[in-house]
Amino acid sequence: MNLFLSLSLLGLATASSSSNSLTDVVTPQKGASCACKRLSRTFDGVIFPKNASYTEQAADKYWDIRADLSPACVFLPASADEVSKAMSLFNSCNAQFAVRGGGHMNARSNNIDGGVLVALEKLNDIQVKKDTVEVGPGLTWYDVYSALEPHGRVAIGGRLKTIGVPGLSLIGGFHYFNSKYGYAMDNVVSYDVVLGNGTQITATKSSHKDLFWALKGGANNYGLVTKFTLRTYDMPKVSTTIQVYNESGIPDFLNAVCDMALLDEKDPIAAGMVASVQYNATTKVTSASVLGVQEGISKPPSRFANFSAIPATTRINNVTTMKQWATDLDSPKQMFRVMFSHKTMKPDAEVLVSIYKAWKDAVDQIADVEGLYPTFVTNVASAPAARVALTNGVGNVWGLEDTGHILWQFSTGWALAQDDLRIEAWSRQLAESLHAINVEKGIASEFVYMGDAGEWQDPFAGIPKENVARMKEIRSSYDPEGVFSRLNWGGFKLGL
Numbered sequence: 184m185n186l187f188l189s190l191s192l193l194g195l196a197t198a199s200s201s202s203n204s205l206t207d208v209v210t211p212q213k214g215a216s217c218a219c220k221r222l223s224r225t226f227d228g229v230i231f232p233k234n235a236s237y238t239e240q241a242a243d244k245y246w247d248i249r250a251d252l253s254p255a256c257v258f259l260p261a262s263a264d265e266v267s268k269a270m271s272l273f274n275s276c277n278a279q280f281a282v283r284g285g286g287h288m289n290a291r292s293n294n295i296d297g298g299v300l301v302a303l304e305k306l307n308d309i310q311v312k313k314d315t316v317e318v319g320p321g322l323t324w325y326d327v328y329s330a331l332e333p334h335g336r337v338a339i340g341g342r343l344k345t346i347g348v349p350g351l352s353l354i355g356g357f358h359y360f361n362s363k364y365g366y367a368m369d370n371v372v373s374y375d376v377v378l379g380n381g382t383q384i385t386a387t388k389s390s391h392k393d394l395f396w397a398l399k400g401g402a403n404n405y406g407l408v409t410k411f412t413l414r415t416y417d418m419p420k421v422s423t424t425i426q427v428y429n430e431s432g433i434p435d436f437l438n439a440v441c442d443m444a445l446l447d448e449k450d451p452i453a454a455g456m457v458a459s460v461q462y463n464a465t466t467k468v469t470s471a472s473v474l475g476v477q478e479g480i481s482k483p484p485s486r487f488a489n490f491s492a493i494p495a496t497t498r499i500n501n502v503t504t505m506k507q508w509a510t511d512l513d514s515p516k517q518m519f520r521v522m523f524s525h526k527t528m529k530p531d532a533e534v535l536v537s538i539y540k541a542w543k544d545a546v547d548q549i550a551d552v553e554g555l556y557p558t559f560v561t562n563v564a565s566a567p568a569a570r571v572a573l574t575n576g577v578g579n580v581w582g583l584e585d586t587g588h589i590l591w592q593f594s595t596g597w598a599l600a601q602d603d604l605r606i607e608a609w610s611r612q613l614a615e616s617l618h619a620i621n622v623e624k625g626i627a628s629e630f631v632y633m634g635d636a637g638e639w640q641d642p643f644a645g646i647p648k649e650n651v652a653r654m655k656e657i658r659s660s661y662d663p664e665g666v667f668s669r670l671n672w673g674g675f676k677l678g679l
């Protein structure tokens with residue numbers, strides 16, 4: 184079944200080639216040149232621009248074409264010890280480095296011009312235990328669901344196939360089952376971490392408890408995680424639904440999204456979705472789709488009843504496994520240059536519809552952009568999902584209160600580097616002006632999810648001040664030299 188590719192936000196993959204020329208190799212900085220030399224003396228397989236596999240590493244493994252850069256060299260550690268040695272080396276050379284897990288985050292987060300790129304794909308060990316799974320940061324969520332399937336278990340991770348385990352786990356993790364089990368970060372029971380000085384530690388609820396908390400949403404501000412231990416749940420089968428609506432169905436569709444955000448059952452049934460609107464500015468055709476999953480085998484899945492009541496152009500209900508479901512939900516790498524912008528609001532269907540309409544009108548104004556691929560995406564943060572962290576004795580850095588929220592996002596793809604600034608300005612101004620209206624209406628939230636945010640956004644500005652202060656304190660005790668602030672390039676960095 185190749186349905187997702189033909190209907191979804193990601194569309195049919197027509198992998199375009201990179202428009203960044205990797206042959207214009209940036210002259211390495213002094214620190215990187217020192218680090219690359221010493222890495223290649225210490226380890227086999229360090230990749231330089233002259234090597235055949237360089238383009239694969241510096242470009243092909245990124246989702247956003249804008250992330251294609253020219254590192255001075257690429258290091259693929261095969262163990263935590265190798266990461267630790269490399270970290271000491273970065274320190275003594277004062278070398279800047281970037282880290283890539285699944286490579287799905289935006290530009291300016293996971294690659295570096297003229298520095299060292301640390302690619303984690305060889306850290307790909309996976310061990311299924313009784314009610315946990317130990318996962319290396321080189322793996323994708325599909326790898327995790329595949330390993331768990333024979334045991335009839337699932338983990339709380341990404342909704343699409345090829346998102347990386349490390350990035351998503353460190354920033355939060357929207358999954359189908361958040362309403363019952365919390366976010367992906369709430370389900371990590373142990374982190375093996377290499378700190379900025381090369382020391383290896385394990386953070387759990389009872390050991391390095393402060394760091395354990397800070398890693399739940401604290402992203403790449405503390406260290407390089409070399410192993411995640413995730414809780415798993417008994418769920419041999421899931422009930423799924425794929426529904427597509429034409430333009431007439433969109434107001435009801437957005438209304439049903441708000442219903443999901445408002446659901447606040449005492450004993451929640453785990454159910455969630457990917458819900459988005461696609462608009463083709465050339466053909467003027469709009470469609471919306473929901474890709475829903477619910478625990479258990481009731482068919483159709485009961486929590487999607489309000490979606491199922493809307494006249495659909497496609498509706499496919501099934502009972503299957505998480506692995507099987509994820510198989511077709513690919514997000515092809517190097518498909519386009521892509522910009523995210525996102526804001527948060529209280530569920531209000533009328534306002535959500537007006538945001539969707541304003542977005543569509545605004546897309547018409549940039550219809551001339553080559554390769555334009557605009558998608559309006561919603562994510563649901565429900566009260567019971569927040570309640571998991573509020574009651575589990577650990578919490579997370581978000582400090583989200585237990586009321587429902589809608590995260591709305593513009594995901595905009597395009598083809599040419601010459602349009603980068605235009606798209607960023609368009610997307611940012613549109614999001615900010617619509618958010619300002621919500622502020623006036625009293626329905627805005629300043630919460631910003633790193634996974635949906637553009638690189639122009641500051642997610643730390645949207646979390647409680649006392650949590651930010653605590654995060655900074657924890658950073659100063661685990662990374663006193665500021666290696667992850669000074670030398671680790673990119674991503675959402677906690678201010679000084």
Ligand SMILES: Cc1cc2nc3c(=O)[nH]c(=O)nc-3n(C[C@H](O)[C@H](O)[C@H](O)COP(=O)(O)OP(=O)(O)OC[C@H]3O[C@@H](n4cnc5c(N)ncnc54)[C@H](O)[C@@H]3O)c2cc1C
Pocket residue numbers: 246281282283284285286287288289292293303320340341342343345346347348349350351353354355356357358402403406407408409514633634635673674675
């Ligand atoms: C198509 C698509 C679908 C998505 N779907 C979802 C979804 O369903 N739910 C959701 O919550 N989010 C989703 N996201 C957002 C996604 O979770 C983030 O982009 C996430 O960062 C991706 O993780 P990664 O490992 O692939 O990313 P990478 O780009 O490899 O890494 C992200 C950041 O983490 C750092 N990092 C990577 N590994 C480590 C490590 N081991 N230790 C320390 N730092 C590290 C990197 O340096 C980078 O700054 C989606 C994104 C895309 C593009």
Ligand SMILES: *[C@@H]1O[C@H](CO)[C@@H](O)[C@H](O)[C@H]1NC(C)=O
Pocket residue numbers: 228229230231233234235236
């Ligand atoms: C890179 O190229 C050099 C010189 O040709 C070669 O010695 C080395 O083995 C290559 N490294 C890899 C990882 O292919």
Ligand SMILES: *[C@@H]1O[C@H](CO)[C@@H](O)[C@H](O)[C@H]1NC(C)=O
Pocket residue numbers: 442443446485486487488489
């Ligand atoms: C469906 O809609 C009704 C009316 O808006 C609402 O009360 C109910 O909670 C919704 N159900 C679900 C499962 O979203």
Ligand SMILES: *[C@@H]1O[C@H](CO)[C@@H](O)[C@H](O)[C@H]1NC(C)=O
Pocket residue numbers: 429430431432494495496
């Ligand atoms: C939208 O789809 C519904 C359900 O298939 C159909 O009844 C309706 O005529 C369609 N509307 C338009 C404008 O195509």
Ligand SMILES: *[C@@H]1O[C@H](CO)[C@@H](O)[C@H](O)[C@H]1NC(C)=O
Pocket residue numbers: 184499501502503504507
């Ligand atoms: C329905 O689930 C079965 C069992 O996992 C799977 O083989 C089939 O491909 C699925 N069909 C659709 C349309 O998703």
Ligand SMILES: *[C@@H]1O[C@H](CO)[C@@H](O)[C@H](O)[C@H]1NC(C)=O
Pocket residue numbers: 194462463464465466555556557
């Ligand atoms: C919009 O439709 C045109 C014409 O069918 C097609 O070439 C283009 O790829 C479509 N764009 C998107 C974003 O689907």
Ligand SMILES: *[C@@H]1O[C@H](CO)[C@@H](O)[C@H](O)[C@H]1NC(C)=O
Pocket residue numbers: 378380381382660661662663
């Ligand atoms: C590394 O940093 C940690 C955290 O600050 C500290 O506890 C440890 O002693 C340091 N190790 C070395 C070898 O300096």
